[in-house]
Amino acid sequence: MSGGISDLDKNRALADWLEWQLRQTRSRIRELEIKEQQEARARERARAEQSWKIQPQRSGRTALLHRGGCGLYNAQLGFLDRDEALIALAEPDIEPCEVCRPETGLVQV
Template sequence: MTRGGAYACRTAGPAVTDGGPRWRDARERARAEQSWKIQPKRSGDTAMLHRGGCTLYNSDLGFLDRDEAITAMREPGIEPCEICRPETELT
């Protein structure tokens, strides 16, 4: 490959051991799809639980695991997103 590719020559810079940015993005997307996230409450609205990959609330921080998402659904004032339906993966 060329100098900027994933298998760049070791003399061209640090070795790429994780497959490069494309693989990193794929891993991050896969992690998001297996996670949940909470959209904070806004004035007059309730907080909303989303699947990690839901595009209605874009956040790359604060992912919840399954147990945390189940706990969040039990909390008053947190509703599931009607688009991504996060509760379907929690039952």
């Protein structure tokens, strides 16, 4: 050895740096995946807020129309659009939820 850095030491340093780079990249990928999931949930919430859902009639209780984002009933099936919600609200055996007030936004002023 002539006082310089050996090829072995250079390659070890390079490997350490590449491992650091890989950790940084994997960390950034995790951050981006989390951000993407959060954005997808936000889009779903926004879509739900612009939709409606029907809670089926059960054990003598009237069926209820809910806003898509109402937490009192988690729909297992798809959401209704505005026209379908208006039709549902006009049905005698479907009442609006008293908590989320689904008729708000349906009635045109």
